Amino acid sequence: MTAPAADAPAAYVTSAVGQFAGWGERTALVHGERSMSFRELLSLAYRMARVFRDSGLGRGDGLVLLAANPLEMTAVGLAAHILGVRYTPVYAGGGDRMTEHVLRDADPAAVVVADAGPAAPADRMAAAARTAGVKLLFGLGPGPDPEVTDLLAAAGEQPDDPLPVAAREGDVARVLYTGGTTGLPKGVVYTFGALTAAARAWAGSPPPPGLRFLAMTPMAHAAGAIAFGLLRHGVSVELFDAFDAGVLLRRIEEASATGRLVTTYLYPPYLYRLLDHAGLPDTDLTGLASVSYGSAPMAPHRLAEAVRRLGPRLRQSYALTEAIAITGLGPEDHALAAASRPELFASVGRAVPGVTVRITGKDGREAAPGAEGAVEVSGPTVMAGYWRRPEQTGRVLRDGRLRTGDLGRLDEDGYLYLTGREKDLVIVDGTNCHPQAVEDVLTTHPAVRQAAVIGIPDARTGEALLAVCAAAPEGRADEAELRELVRDALGPAHVPARFEFVADIPTASYGKPDKAALRALFSPASPTPPGAMDEH
Incomplete structure (x- = not known):
């Protein structure tokens, strides 16, 4: 298949629009007592796009969303993509320091804020955006600040007929920020073409009918990418503002009782909480399709425990903000680890399609299987670079290969084992x-x-x-x-x-x-x- 030209309409957006339109009245999103069909999602995205466009936003401008997991979040991102606006979703619970830094560094033309409770009220986030020099402020609903436009009310006054996709394959689609564990986070640039490549890399078999994805981690992080990919297949996404192991077990029990299936994505500490919850032994797990996990290392003995107690329903993903698809460890790998290869519990899996992983020694040469060294990644899912940081980009990205900062080794079968971070x-x-x-x-x-x-x-x-x-x-x-x-x-x-x-x-x-x-x-x-x- 020939890759589209850099000046072609972004396939990541045109395909999503077409797929969402095909699902019509099927439920797309749920948050508490509220829900939204695929038709309503697409309608809201077009209406929001017109509000943004009429406010002066266009291709190449920046838009930051500060939120937890509001129902309208996917529509905001889709509206930005339709216009070719570079989009930066930020989890509002990450703290004031993180928020203030991103608002200065990303240089957005506009900011959308959604109240995230006492830890991140909308008025405080709007004040931070104003301090950073942002003039165009929107809120997901009414608020006390007259300078913050109610985006939902404004969108309600717009028509919802389709807009042409202004985004192009080579345009910057998103600037995502690193975790900032060693200092201020860095913006990571992705084109629309890279997002398409990542979606293909993670694509597996079609999801089972009636599946629902439970988004219990921030949609600004990995859960958002997973949710968007599943929405393309008509999967409903239920949004939560925080992880709660008891609620997750209730959703699994409800799915089991009704003959439906649910899936979720968890950070390892959340998976530990699920395993340690007193209600797990008494929960009917027939409604649990799978549990994906990643973003941080998981202790091998706890992973072995998870397979024993949850069954071969686990999927691990290894990725970085700088490389949004690297390796995966599927249910069949977890089953193999439990049956005969326990060392795989310490692995992060094998490279996903289109991605090459290699280990290099101190001399920069590729290491033999089993030897420890620096983990390097190449392929279309690697970032274009750090946002406005050419020197730092040059230190980690050379000849199309990303030096991840991780140390590890590859075995004869291509399984990658991470042994730590170079800086640690x-x-x-x-x-x-x-x-x-x-x-x-x-x-x-x-x-x-x-x-x-x-x-x-x-x-x-x-x-x-x-x-x-x-x-x-x-x-x-x-x-x-x-x-x-x-x-x-x-x-x-x-x-x-x-x-x-x-x-x-x-x-x-x-x-x-x-x-x-x-x-x-x-x-x-x-x-x-x-x-x-x-x-x-």
């Missing part, structure tokens, strides 16, 4: 220590629900490991037991010099532990405890 590598007395490996060992202890390991300065060894542990319901673990557990599994160099116990580990975007916050909270290191390093 801690050198303890000359020994390379991967925090992720230590975290995986610590969470095998029944009294450790979650662990995050960071490197801290140490006068004796240069660097040392500090382990932050969140207690499981069984109670706080004994430090001596944890030290022995790590020593037996990984050797003495990997034994944390210091332990801190907390109720919950803070997370940044996408469910990853916020290690920058942990470093700020617990550094500098206290002196190395006597005996902690005696075996070096």
Whole structure:
């Protein structure tokens, strides 16, 4: 199949419009007591597009949406795409610092705000946009600020007949922001052509009839891409403002009772909460089609537990903001891991169609199977670059290959195993220590629900490991037991010099532990405890 020309109407948009039109009165979106059919979704998108166009927005301008998971979110994004406006959805619960930075950095011509509760009220987000110099402000509903136009009311006064798609294949479709776990987030540029390539890479067999997707993580992140892809197939999407394991179990039970199916996407910490919920053993899981997970590492022993308790219904996706499709581990891989290849529980799967993954050594040459090195990715799903950061783009993107910042190895069958982040590598007395490996060992202890390991300065060894542990319901673990557990599994160099116990580990975007916050909270290191390093 020949790729469309860069100046052709964007196939990502034209195909979505055609598919949505074909589903007519079928329910597309549900949020609480409200719902919207595919016809109503397309109608609202055209009406919104006319409001934006009449306000002066056009091809190449920027639009930022600040919201949780409102019912109208998909229509806002589709309206922007129809006009060829570059779109930046931002999860409103990410904090004021993140919001203020994106509003300055993305340079939007317009901002749409949707009230996200006490943590992110619409008036505060509008004030932040105004401070950033944005003149054109819209709200998803009426509000107290007269300078914020009610987009829904304005759209209601517009006709909904179809508009031609102004977007072109080579145009910037979205500027998505990284999680900001090591500093201020960077904007990542994607063309419409790249979005089409990503949709093809993740496409599998058609979804079963009557399937509903439960969007319990922010639609500004991976859940939004999954939802948009499923909507193309006529799948209904139910939106939630926050994850709740009890609600998810009720939806699964309801689906089982009615002969329907549901699917969802979870960050690993949310999957842990589902596994730990007291109601799981008594829930009829026949209505659960699948659970996709990703965005952060998952402890192999907990993944094995998930397969035992949920069955072979799991799908893992490995992607980055800079590469929106890399590898996948499907239900058949999870079943194989449970039956005969338990090492696959530590894998993130094999490259998706159109994507090439390679491991390179310190000399830049491709490493042999089994050797650890830097993970590099190439293919049409890789970003065009960082938004207005050519120097940083040049450091990670060369000759079409993205240096992901992850360390890993490939086995003979093409399965990728991530061993850590290059920036997280801690050198303890000359020994390379991967925090992720230590975290995986610590969470095998029944009294450790979650662990995050960071490197801290140490006068004796240069660097040392500090382990932050969140207690499981069984109670706080004994430090001596944890030290022995790590020593037996990984050797003495990997034994944390210091332990801190907390109720919950803070997370940044996408469910990853916020290690920058942990470093700020617990550094500098206290002196190395006597005996902690005696075996070096």
